[in-house]
Amino acid sequence: MVGGKNLTDRLTDFHSGKEFKSYEIFGCHKADNGAYTFRVWAPHAEEVALCLFSDGEKLQLAMHRCADSESFEVEVRAQEGDKYFFLFTTADGRQLEKADPYAFRSDLPRSFYSVVCDIPEPSDYAPPFNQSDKNRPINVYEVNLLSWKRHADNGYYTYNELAEELVPYVKEMGYTHVEFMPVTEFPFDGSWGYQATGYFAVTSRLGTPADFKTLIDAFHSSGIKVILDFVPAHFPKDDWGLYEFDGQPLYECPLWDRMEHGGWGTRRFDFGRAEIDNFLISSAYFLLDKFRVDGLRVDAVASMIYLDYDRATGDFTPNVYGDSRNLEGIEFIKKFNSAIKRDFPWVLTFAEESTAFPMVTGKVENGGLGFDFKWNMGWMNDVLFYCRQDPYFRNHHHNKITFSLVYAFSENFILPLSHDEVVHVKGSIVNKMSGEYEDKFAGERILLAFMFAHPGKKLNFMGYEVAQFKEWNYNAGIDLFLADEFPLHRKMREFVKNLNFYYRDCKALYEIDYSWDGFEWLVVDDNYHNLLAFSRYSKNGESLTCIINFSGVELTQYQIGVDEGKYRIVLNTDEIRFGGTGKLRKKVFSTSKASGSKRFSIQIDIPRLTCIYLIKEK
Numbered sequence: 001m002v003g004g005k006n007l008t009d010r011l012t013d014f015h016s017g018k019e020f021k022s023y024e025i026f027g028c029h030k031a032d033n034g035a036y037t038f039r040v041w042a043p044h045a046e047e048v049a050l051c052l053f054s055d056g057e058k059l060q061l062a063m064h065r066c067a068d069s070e071s072f073e074v075e076v077r078a079q080e081g082d083k084y085f086f087l088f089t090t091a092d093g094r095q096l097e098k099a100d101p102y103a104f105r106s107d108l109p110r111s112f113y114s115v116v117c118d119i120p121e122p123s124d125y126a127p128p129f130n131q132s133d134k135n136r137p138i139n140v141y142e143v144n145l146l147s148w149k150r151h152a153d154n155g156y157y158t159y160n161e162l163a164e165e166l167v168p169y170v171k172e173m174g175y176t177h178v179e180f181m182p183v184t185e186f187p188f189d190g191s192w193g194y195q196a197t198g199y200f201a202v203t204s205r206l207g208t209p210a211d212f213k214t215l216i217d218a219f220h221s222s223g224i225k226v227i228l229d230f231v232p233a234h235f236p237k238d239d240w241g242l243y244e245f246d247g248q249p250l251y252e253c254p255l256w257d258r259m260e261h262g263g264w265g266t267r268r269f270d271f272g273r274a275e276i277d278n279f280l281i282s283s284a285y286f287l288l289d290k291f292r293v294d295g296l297r298v299d300a301v302a303s304m305i306y307l308d309y310d311r312a313t314g315d316f317t318p319n320v321y322g323d324s325r326n327l328e329g330i331e332f333i334k335k336f337n338s339a340i341k342r343d344f345p346w347v348l349t350f351a352e353e354s355t356a357f358p359m360v361t362g363k364v365e366n367g368g369l370g371f372d373f374k375w376n377m378g379w380m381n382d383v384l385f386y387c388r389q390d391p392y393f394r395n396h397h398h399n400k401i402t403f404s405l406v407y408a409f410s411e412n413f414i415l416p417l418s419h420d421e422v423v424h425v426k427g428s429i430v431n432k433m434s435g436e437y438e439d440k441f442a443g444e445r446i447l448l449a450f451m452f453a454h455p456g457k458k459l460n461f462m463g464y465e466v467a468q469f470k471e472w473n474y475n476a477g478i479d480l481f482l483a484d485e486f487p488l489h490r491k492m493r494e495f496v497k498n499l500n501f502y503y504r505d506c507k508a509l510y511e512i513d514y515s516w517d518g519f520e521w522l523v524v525d526d527n528y529h530n531l532l533a534f535s536r537y538s539k540n541g542e543s544l545t546c547i548i549n550f551s552g553v554e555l556t557q558y559q560i561g562v563d564e565g566k567y568r569i570v571l572n573t574d575e576i577r578f579g580g581t582g583k584l585r586k587k588v589f590s591t592s593k594a595s596g597s598k599r600f601s602i603q604i605d606i607p608r609l610t611c612i613y614l615i616k617e618k
Contacts, residue, residue, distance in 0.1 A: 002025055007025070010024075011066060011071060014041075015274055017274030017278060019278050020278060021285055021286075022282040023200050026039045027101075028084070028103065028114070028117070035075050035076060035077050036116060037075045039073040040063070040073075040102075044250065045072070046091055047088070048072040048087070050084060051087050055079075059076070082115070083107055083115055084100070084115075085098060085113050096239075099240050101242060101251075104117040104119050104209060105117035105201050105209060106185040108204050111204070117208070117209060119290055120290070125217065134412055134513065135511045136176075137176055137509070139500055140459040141170050141460065143462050144192065144193075145157075146203075146206070148478060150476055154475075158206050160211050166215075173497050177224065181193050182231055182299075183212070184200070184203070186198075186203065188236075189475060192474055196231055199279070200282075220292070225294035226293045227295035227296065228295070230299065231300070232269060232283075234261045234269065249267075252268060252269065253269070255317075257307070257311075258270075258316075261310065262310060263310045277332055281335070284296055295349065296347070296348075296350070297351075298336075298350065299352050301333070304326060307319065307324045307325070337370030348373065349371050349372050353375065372412060375416045379404040379454070380421065384421065385397070385400055386401045387434065387443055392552060395530060398527030401450075405455075409514050412513070413455070414457040418459060421461070427471065428467075428470060428472070430444045430467040430469060435552075441579050442574070442609035446610065449571065450548055455512075455514070455519055458503070466479060466493050495573065499571070511539050518538075519536060521533075522598075523560060529549070529558075530550040530551035531548065542615075545560075546611065546613055547611070549607065554583070554607050555605070555606045561597060565591060566589070567615065569584075570614065581607060
């Protein structure tokens, strides 16, 4: 019996695509008699042996075929911490040493070997609300756990140390969610975790699975939800990993035009093959079930849904309908999201998808892919392009700052300023901003204020909150010391903290993110002054008015049409405490008669490079 069900039946389910906890079948599991059962799927292997390092000895034990004739198993006395691998003999006489695809822990430093490891029991944590409710605030702090902080000798912070330092930091700064870049085991730090070799093993660099569970529990105890990056699109070609696992393509698609990701030097998974779908969905289930994470951000979705992704014309075979959609990849994604929604209904899934593929966040039953949110890459590219321009020339690019509202409600979007935007000579967020030193800080403040007022949930990568000037380096910690030693950096952190908490408290900024009911343009076409103004609304009609002067000059007595009443400033990016000039001292503005679509207006002085939030007093 495996997991309360006959092994033969579970293997049948595995081969028919219905076994989403295949980690209970394969890998290394402790038996009731104290021994361990090792089991592996290797249909093309002639013979399989377990090589086990225990008590200073290397044991090589022949494994016998299971009832499905494609899997092999053996039971042997072992102890937690023992290292092991599988030795395959192929039909043409080769011998291959392979790590266990279902191992719960990998050896250091490069995970050649798997490690016998008992998995901790899941915590009793249950989400305090239905997290799939899209009308709640979502403000994500994206983190690379290997490089948020480093010790003086450049050593990693462990999971336990991160629980002591990262968790209170994220809580103090006011974030609602934290997102980890991939933590499933990977051999090369420079891949940032996106070329994984262990889909059921969190990286051993930072501690044990039990330690990782402690970190997740600490976030939950602080009221912070945890999202993990998940990478089902491809895997690296390490010869001891999934690559041609049993001597032939197994986990990768065997077709010439679907096997390789040439740009990444990796192999594509064989979507549509039942056992591979099970493997990937089981990896997600494992993270959700054993560690109680609250969301998965799926990487590189575009590469999964298009056959011609990163391929020249003629370098792919069209599908049966004659187009470039990867029908198997699309069906896998629908299967993935449907399964998660059924068994983990509180969990959110996010798509990193950069094309105009329709209904990414549409329900599967309505023909959509089933994600809760899609990264708004168009908004990110347009806004960062605009912010790089000298304010004198921004009037030529006004459409870049307004175009996102043309499609803002076509999907459920999250606005990302992610790790990808602060590497590869792109410049850090503050260093992308136009102008001299102080102007760059002012530019980042109005960018963030615009981002938080714009429809869509929010995500920012670590380091932006202290205005780190250098690009992210995966082999070093971020420059958190800047906020302790330099005033403008300290004031930027204070601004980010205030913005985070105000966002959480202001329903108009998050309750209606996906409809024109929550948004109204007030000034959209004043490219001459580089100015935008709009209002956001909550379900009960509460409003927030956002005015942004993207120009390099102060605008005096600027008239903006609004509803009748008094308006009070609740956030001003030009305040001295945030690093601004403090020129605008008036806090409350009364309306006067006006013409146009609004019968009333306010007149306001708007300092250069400044964003102002106002609320209507009751």
